[in-house]
Amino acid sequence: MPHDHHDHLSPAGHPYRADDDTPLSYWQTMEIAVRELLVEKNVTTPEEISAQIDKMDARSPAIGSAVVARAWVDPEFKQRLLKDGSAASLEMGFDVGPMHLIAVENTEDTHNIVVCTLCSCYPRNLLGLPPDWYKSRAYRSRTVKEPRKVLSEFGVTLGENVAVRVHDSTADMRYVVVPVRPQNTEGLSEAELASLVTRDSMIGTGVARDPSA
Amino acid sequence: MGKQALGNDPFAAGATVRIRHLMPPGHVRAPAYIRGKRGTVERVIAPFKNPEQLAYGLPATEQMLYRIRFSATELWGDLAENPRDFIEAEVYAHWIEPQDHSHAT
Amino acid sequence: MNKKTNGHRWHDMGGQDAGSVPQDQHDFSLWEKRVDALMILASAKGYFTVDGLRRSLEDMGEDAFESMSYYERWIASINQNLIESGAYTLEELGAKMAQVQTRGETYGEASLG
Numbered sequence: 001m002p003h004d005h006h007d008h009l010s011p012a013g014h015p016y017r018a019d020d021d022t023p024l025s026y027w028q029t030m031e032i033a034v035r036e037l038l039v040e041k042n043v044t045t046p047e048e049i050s051a052q053i054d055k056m057d058a059r060s061p062a063i064g065s066a067v068v069a070r071a072w073v074d075p076e077f078k079q080r081l082l083k084d085g086s087a088a089s090l091e092m093g094f095d096v097g098p099m100h101l102i103a104v105e106n107t108e109d110t111h112n113i114v115v116c117t118l119c120s121c122y123p124r125n126l127l128g129l130p131p132d133w134y135k136s137r138a139y140r141s142r143t144v145k146e147p148r149k150v151l152s153e154f155g156v157t158l159g160e161n162v163a164v165r166v167h168d169s170t171a172d173m174r175y176v177v178v179p180v181r182p183q184n185t186e187g188l189s190e191a192e193l194a195s196l197v198t199r200d201s202m203i204g205t206g207v208a209r210d211p212s213a
Numbered sequence: 214m215g216k217q218a219l220g221n222d223p224f225a226a227g228a229t230v231r232i233r234h235l236m237p238p239g240h241v242r243a244p245a246y247i248r249g250k251r252g253t254v255e256r257v258i259a260p261f262k263n264p265e266q267l268a269y270g271l272p273a274t275e276q277m278l279y280r281i282r283f284s285a286t287e288l289w290g291d292l293a294e295n296p297r298d299f300i301e302a303e304v305y306a307h308w309i310e311p312q313d314h315s316h317a318t
Numbered sequence: 319m320n321k322k323t324n325g326h327r328w329h330d331m332g333g334q335d336a337g338s339v340p341q342d343q344h345d346f347s348l349w350e351k352r353v354d355a356l357m358i359l360a361s362a363k364g365y366f367t368v369d370g371l372r373r374s375l376e377d378m379g380e381d382a383f384e385s386m387s388y389y390e391r392w393i394a395s396i397n398q399n400l401i402e403s404g405a406y407t408l409e410e411l412g413a414k415m416a417q418v419q420t421r422g423e424t425y426g427e428a429s430l431g
Contacts, residue, residue, distance in 0.1 A: 024419065024428050027390040028349050032429050033414040034397055035356060037406045044359050052355040117244050117332030119372050120388075129346065129354070133339050135388060141336040144246065148294045153339050163297035164285075168332060170242050171278055171303035172261050236325030240373035245326045246333035268373035270366075270402060288333070 060128040061199035063094050064176055067126070068202065069194035071103075072181045078105070085176060089126065096125040104167065105178040106204075111158050112177045113151070113204030115143040116169040123174035127199060134203065144168055154205040177201065179208040223311035224279060228254045230309045232281070240268035243308040247300075251312060252283040255301055263305065276305040328380040349425055350389040357396055366399035374398040 038044050067089055071078035081088035085101030101123060104112045116122065117140050122130035133139055143150050147164045151157070158164065167175045179201035185193060188211065200206030224230065234249035242264050258280060262273035282301045285293035361368060374395040375382075382391055401408060421428045 022425060023423060024425050025390075027386070027393050028425050029415050029418050029428065030397055030411075031349050031353055031356070031393045032418045032425075033411055034393065034400065035352060036418075037410060037414055038356065038360065038400075041406060043363060043365070043405060044356075048359060049352065049355050052359055053351045056351070056354060056358070115332075117246075118242060118330060119375065132343050132388075133341055136340055137331060137383075138336040138339045141331040141334040142339070144300050144332045145289055145292065146294055147298065150339060160295065161297075163299065164295065166298070166300040168244065168300060168302040170244060171264070171305065173258065173278075173280075173303055238325065238327070240369065240376060244332045245330045264369040264372075267367045267369035270370060 056124075056129070059125055061197075061202065062194070063089075064123075064127045064199070064202045065194040065197035066190075067092060067094065067103075067176070068178050068197045068208075069190045071178050072193055073190055078178070081178070094126070096123075099123060099125045100173050101126060101176060102167075102173050103176050103178055104165070106180045106207075108180075109161065110163050110165050111151075111156075111204065112165045112167065112175075113143060113147050114167045114169060114175040114177060115140060117141070117144055118168075118170060121169040121174065123176050126174075126176055127202060131199070151205065154200065156205065156207060177204045179206075182208050182210045185211060224254055224257065224277070224306065224309060226254050226256055229312040230254060230281060231312050232304060233308050233310055235308075239265070241265055241308075243304055244302065246288060247281070247283060247302055247304070250283055250287055252281040252287065255280040255282040258303065261305070263307075276307055279304055279306065279309065281309070327376065329376045329383070349429070353389045353393045353396065357392060360396065360400065360405070365403045365405050366396075370399045370402070371395050 035049065039046060067081065070092060071081050077088065077091070080091070081103045082105060085103040086096050086099065088103070089096050089101060106112055115134075120130060120135040120140075122134060124130065139150065144166050147166050148158060151164075169175060179197065181193070182196060185196070188196075192211075196209040196211060198206050198209060201208045229251060230253070231251050232243060232247045232249060236245075236248070256279070258278040260275035261278045263276050264273075266273035280301050281304050282299055284296070285298035285300065286296050288300060357371065360366065361371070371392075375391055378386075378391060378394065382394075386394070397411070400406065401411070418428050421430065
């Protein structure tokens, strides 16, 4: 295997957890063996594997944030986004690949939250890899039944007149939430607006940051 | 794919439907908490290959995929946090029956 | 004693009671990123579907969910699917795993870079 440049920092600059000095486990042994067998059998190459790691590293919530910020400033783009999330993302140069993206909008009377109760389906091509909590038993179990209690654990409180709309990602669609644009942000640039859009606000377990806070 | 007039297609957007209350073993994508429950078609999506066949490496036929909306009270009764709340899930056609043709479970 | 079931499978968690949502987040290690890459590449190349992956994860049972990490279960499932699609044999896998284990005590030593 040629020298793999992933040993210290990912291309996106995130440090990998140092596992070079941890005892080799059965499953790590399997990963090495499977990878080498697939290379030996010409299913893939070390370069292709490295490139795929880079590609996944390049996917992060910043992509989703840029799409949301555009939706905030451009109402016609927002309508296109709500109609076809994949096509609208592509307009901005973000190719979400084979993923079918549905964008849903938070309003004064509706708060959206996304879960996959059956496994951990997540719009990874838009937001990067999912957080550990999204894959947890507690989140998968409780979000469809007591979303408001779950939201309060994330620090989000909703009014009684706000409806919670829970999306269970059970099949081929993936979901991104367009959070409410914070007040008093009229003067901000699109890039500044994007910096207010957190990953959790695009899953529905958070709201966009208030720039005055 | 496409919407048809509500009177012609029991599974058009807006139609009231019930999820079949079957409990097979194996890889199915209709979660247990919606089975036997009543909902409305939020939208007709498109045909997709049946995951119940793909999961076993079998040739897969396409099934229309729908988003079905359930009220929190329909699913959880008195345990629903707020009667305004609702839950939407994607369900394949073979798990859905028209409301009129179902028997109560 | 037989445990009774009504057919509600363990992985079908929606609506079940559970504790608070754990907020800790682990950093991804290189081997985990490789597992993810192998999943994407092998499925894109037609060796299995994401549905087959999910089915295998479900069939591993609840004990696996509780005792193995996410990526440990994923490599187990990826391997199961690759065996089923004939990408390699159990004998080849076993021999390769044995050889890998002779290389050293740590992941770094065993993965040759």
